[in-house]
Each structure stands twice: as C-alpha cells, then as structure tokens.
Amino acid sequence: MKNKQEVLGQYFTKIEIVERLVDFLARFKKYSKQAQILEPSFGTGNFINILRKNGFANIEGCEIDSELTNKPLDFFKLSLDKKFDLIIGNPPFSKFNLKESYFDPKKYFFSKISPILYLTKSELKKSKEKIENVFILKSLKHLKDKDSSIGFVLPISFFIKNKNRSVKEQLVEHFSTVVVYQNDQVWFDRNIPCCFAIFTNSKELKNKIVLIYENGEANQEMYDISGIHEELIPQIVFHKTKGNAQNRTGVPLDNFLDHKSIKAQKSFSSNNISASNILERTKIPKGISVEDYRIAVVRVGNSSVGKTGLINIKKDVINDMFYVFDVKEQYKKNKQIKEAICSAINNKVDYFKHITSRVGSKSIKKEDILSFKVQV
Ligand SMILES: C[S@@+](CC[C@H](N)C(=O)[O-])C[C@H]1O[C@@H](n2cnc3c(N)ncnc32)[C@H](O)[C@@H]1O
Structure with missing residues (x-):
C-alpha cells in the first residue's frame, strides 16, 4: 500500500510521552496489576511495553499491520465478548483529505461483528466516519463495568466546540469524568495537534471535565460535564485565561x-x-x-x-x-x-x-x- 503511514495513521507515540500518559492516568484512576487492559492499535508497542514495565500483567493488543506484528488483528474484528477494565492507546486518526483513512461501515457489514452493534444511528447513516471516533464507539462496547476507563490520544480537533456531538453524547452516557491533557512537547516524530483524553468515573470528580495544560507548571481548569460540547482545548484555554500574550488588564x-x-x-x-x-x-x-x-x-x-x-x-x-x-x-x-x-x-x-x-x-x-x- 502506498502512503500506508497516512492511511493507517501510523504515528507512534514517543516512549517518554507514553510514560507520562500512563503515570498521568493513574492520578485519576488506579488499577490493580491484574486489571484487564486492551491496547487496540499498538503499532510498535510502546503503550504495552510501558504498562508491562509498570507491572501490569494482563494486556491484550490489536494491530492491523502485518509488518508490525506476526499476529495482525483488526480492532473492528475483535469479539465484543471481550471486556476490559482499561482501554488505552493512540488510535489511528483519519486524515481530512484522504478517503481511505476513514472508517467505511460497508467494509464490515458482513463481518461477524457488524458495525450496527457499535455505531450510533447518526454514524450508521454516514458513508464514512472518522476512524478515531469509531475506535471510541467500539471501545465503549468493550468496557467491563462502571470502573472501566478509556485513555486515548486523540486529535485536539475532537474537542472543538460542537464537533463530534453524537460520540461525545455516547461518552457522557458511560462516563461522568472527562480529563483532557496537553503539554508543550511534541508527541510523535511529527507535530500533530493532539491531547490525551481520559474517560472514566471518579467519585471525587463526578460530573466534571478537567482540562490540564503542562508547560513547566500544571495549569488546570474545571468545568461541569454539561459543557462537553464546548471548546475543551487545554492549551487554548490556558492562553486565553493565563498566557502572558493576552493583556491581563485593559x-x-x-x-x-x-x-x-x-x-x-x-x-x-x-x-x-x-x-x-x-x-x-x-x-x-x-x-x-x-x-x-x-x-x-x-x-x-x-x-x-x-x-x-x-x-x-x-x-x-x-x-x-x-x-x-x-x-x-x-x-x-x-x-x-x-x-x-x-x-x-x-x-x-x-x-x-x-x-x-x-x-x-x-x-x-x-x-x-x-x-x-x-x-x-
Ligand atoms: C497512531 S498509531 C499508534 C500506535 C501506538 N498506539 C502508539 O501510540 O505508538 C495507530 C496504529 O493503529 C494501527 N491501525 C490502524 N487501523 C487499525 C485497525 N483497524 N485495527 C488495529 N490497528 C489499526 C496502525 O497500523 C498504527 O500502527
């Protein structure tokens, strides 16, 4: 396949970033070392390696590209009977002008796991959908219980005001806490504007959205979960509220x-x-x-x-x-x-x-x- 990197969204998260993200998640949700974990698109395996290094013993993974694994598996073909405490990773992102990088439901209609089982009505109507959104929707069907969480690297455009409404609505049906994290580092070998989003249920942060931007110091803003369709971009909120480029007075x-x-x-x-x-x-x-x-x-x-x-x-x-x-x-x-x-x-x-x-x-x-x- 030519332009495979773009079609399959092959941007691998730097190992030091993965370390940071795995630590960061533990601040919001603690899991036992026996927790069942899924990395749905593991690429070169950085998330799996760091999780193992941190002592987690039950990790499963999918990766579609046979050049990266000797057991390729399409996440959309993973049985929905499989349930997990934590689904974590960096799914592929669709590229705006590249049709092949989108999820095409037709491709899976005759597969054992029909998209009808995990797409919402609004997504089923579309001929194509952003693949990262479908990774989220299918992951929701793999959650074991109320203590299960999703931690995904997502394009920051996911959190632009009023974008991806039906996916966000599904997310807040399952989760009452959303954390969006950005820092001032480059996460891949190319600078792609992204964030790490944690969708979980936390007693302390029930019905809250937490935005965190780290740039030497941790800047945090908190909103009610009802603001899920607002613009939730930590770095921009920081520049609007605290950044020194804006006049504080005037x-x-x-x-x-x-x-x-x-x-x-x-x-x-x-x-x-x-x-x-x-x-x-x-x-x-x-x-x-x-x-x-x-x-x-x-x-x-x-x-x-x-x-x-x-x-x-x-x-x-x-x-x-x-x-x-x-x-x-x-x-x-x-x-x-x-x-x-x-x-x-x-x-x-x-x-x-x-x-x-x-x-x-x-x-x-x-x-x-x-x-x-x-x-x-
Ligand atoms: C953005 S990369 C991230 C890899 C890894 N999670 C990381 O953070 O380094 C996305 C990966 O998803 C894989 N991929 C794309 N479509 C997939 C699918 N349907 N099922 C499983 N893996 C897929 C790509 O081959 C690529 O390795």
Missing part, C-alpha cells in the same frame, strides 16, 4: 467595536489588500475622511492571523482573509482611537497565534477579537 475591544458585519469590497484576484500587506495600512492618511476607515483583522493563517490594519471602505478591495469591524458611533471620526486599536492588536499578535495555531480549524472567532483586551 478594556475588551467590545467596548470600542460594533458587532455588525461590515460589507467590504472583496475579490481574490484583484484585491489591493491581503494578509501580506495589511501591516502597511496601520495609519489613516492625512486629508482623507477618517470616517471611511474600518479595522481589518486577519482571521486565518498561522503566520498572519491577528495582523490588523485600517482599510478605506470606499476604495480598498480585500480578500476573504479578514474580519472587518467598524468602531462605535462616538469613535467614528476618531483617528487616534482607530490607529491605537490597530497598534494594540498588532503588538500582541502572538496571542492570536497561540489560540489558533494548534487547532484543526486554524481560524479565530469574532468573539476572540471582541474579548481581546487593549489599553488605548
């Missing part, structure tokens, strides 16, 4: 900007303003009506996101990389305020990089700009 831009959408002239082919030249437009030229100037903030792109300039709404043509804002009525003729807002955002452009660069969607929301604090 006034939210909301106080100066209007929420209304602004109609600007747009074109991809014949614009005079794009993310690459917006920083040449941070001043309002003398002799031109200040009222005609609007604030344009780049909303996408790792290197340009957050860059801000002033555009002339009557003359300038932009591409669709921007959010365009007007100031509130009382500031419309205020050159100083418009320019000061621009420079305040540009001085802290790192903030916008931090809150976007590691998420699948790679774009900022309007509310991220409106809640950004400036001192003008």
Whole structure:
C-alpha cells in the first residue's frame, strides 16, 4: 500500500510521552496489576511495553499491520465478548483529505461483528466516519463495568466546540469524568495537534471535565460535564485565561467595536489588500475622511492571523482573509482611537497565534477579537 503511514495513521507515540500518559492516568484512576487492559492499535508497542514495565500483567493488543506484528488483528474484528477494565492507546486518526483513512461501515457489514452493534444511528447513516471516533464507539462496547476507563490520544480537533456531538453524547452516557491533557512537547516524530483524553468515573470528580495544560507548571481548569460540547482545548484555554500574550488588564475591544458585519469590497484576484500587506495600512492618511476607515483583522493563517490594519471602505478591495469591524458611533471620526486599536492588536499578535495555531480549524472567532483586551 502506498502512503500506508497516512492511511493507517501510523504515528507512534514517543516512549517518554507514553510514560507520562500512563503515570498521568493513574492520578485519576488506579488499577490493580491484574486489571484487564486492551491496547487496540499498538503499532510498535510502546503503550504495552510501558504498562508491562509498570507491572501490569494482563494486556491484550490489536494491530492491523502485518509488518508490525506476526499476529495482525483488526480492532473492528475483535469479539465484543471481550471486556476490559482499561482501554488505552493512540488510535489511528483519519486524515481530512484522504478517503481511505476513514472508517467505511460497508467494509464490515458482513463481518461477524457488524458495525450496527457499535455505531450510533447518526454514524450508521454516514458513508464514512472518522476512524478515531469509531475506535471510541467500539471501545465503549468493550468496557467491563462502571470502573472501566478509556485513555486515548486523540486529535485536539475532537474537542472543538460542537464537533463530534453524537460520540461525545455516547461518552457522557458511560462516563461522568472527562480529563483532557496537553503539554508543550511534541508527541510523535511529527507535530500533530493532539491531547490525551481520559474517560472514566471518579467519585471525587463526578460530573466534571478537567482540562490540564503542562508547560513547566500544571495549569488546570474545571468545568461541569454539561459543557462537553464546548471548546475543551487545554492549551487554548490556558492562553486565553493565563498566557502572558493576552493583556491581563485593559478594556475588551467590545467596548470600542460594533458587532455588525461590515460589507467590504472583496475579490481574490484583484484585491489591493491581503494578509501580506495589511501591516502597511496601520495609519489613516492625512486629508482623507477618517470616517471611511474600518479595522481589518486577519482571521486565518498561522503566520498572519491577528495582523490588523485600517482599510478605506470606499476604495480598498480585500480578500476573504479578514474580519472587518467598524468602531462605535462616538469613535467614528476618531483617528487616534482607530490607529491605537490597530497598534494594540498588532503588538500582541502572538496571542492570536497561540489560540489558533494548534487547532484543526486554524481560524479565530469574532468573539476572540471582541474579548481581546487593549489599553488605548
Ligand atoms: C497512531 S498509531 C499508534 C500506535 C501506538 N498506539 C502508539 O501510540 O505508538 C495507530 C496504529 O493503529 C494501527 N491501525 C490502524 N487501523 C487499525 C485497525 N483497524 N485495527 C488495529 N490497528 C489499526 C496502525 O497500523 C498504527 O500502527
């Protein structure tokens, strides 16, 4: 198979990361050394090796690739009679533009273990589903009892607001505690934005979602389980609440900007303003009506996101990389305020990089700009 690495999602978790994740899980759920454990896609076996090193004796594993094991086994063919205390590992992730990397239910309809047994109605309707989601759904059917847990490395995009709703709903039916962990290290030989998610039942953390981001210190935020469909990305929550790229003091831009959408002239082919030249437009030229100037903030792109300039709404043509804002009525003729807002955002452009660069969607929301604090 060409591009096997991408089709099968073969990114192996670094051994020192696996050590950290296995220790981390033990903080939330303790298992006896006799606990029955499944690693459903073991790859080069790092999770299994660390678990064994930690004294766990009953570990089973699946791995589909015969180049990695002499007993290849497709997790979707593992009998549902098999039940486990803990299912832990790093399942394959589907790659957005690679059809073969998705789970195709048709492929398994005639298998002994039909997808009907583990997919929800909403997934059954689809012709393809993200493979990591199906790893989760099938794992739910392998849980032994209320003390069983799942600990999976997942793409961080899993926890974007309102994504994967039906899978999250299934998860909270089984589990009343969700922990999402990120740190500032690279977990594979490539930097894939991901997290380690623990789904468990813990008396102390009943009905809680815990987000932990480690970057030399442990930053923790806690939410009620009812927030499961919210954006649960520890690193971004950290940058929004504690990170020093955001101004801790100052006034939210909301106080100066209007929420209304602004109609600007747009074109991809014949614009005079794009993310690459917006920083040449941070001043309002003398002799031109200040009222005609609007604030344009780049909303996408790792290197340009957050860059801000002033555009002339009557003359300038932009591409669709921007959010365009007007100031509130009382500031419309205020050159100083418009320019000061621009420079305040540009001085802290790192903030916008931090809150976007590691998420699948790679774009900022309007509310991220409106809640950004400036001192003008
Ligand atoms: C992201 S890698 C992770 C491997 C290992 N868990 C780790 O953390 O190093 C995913 C693994 O899943 C395997 N895989 C893909 N589809 C599978 C399936 N249906 N059943 C079992 N293994 C599968 C791939 O071959 C790959 O080795």
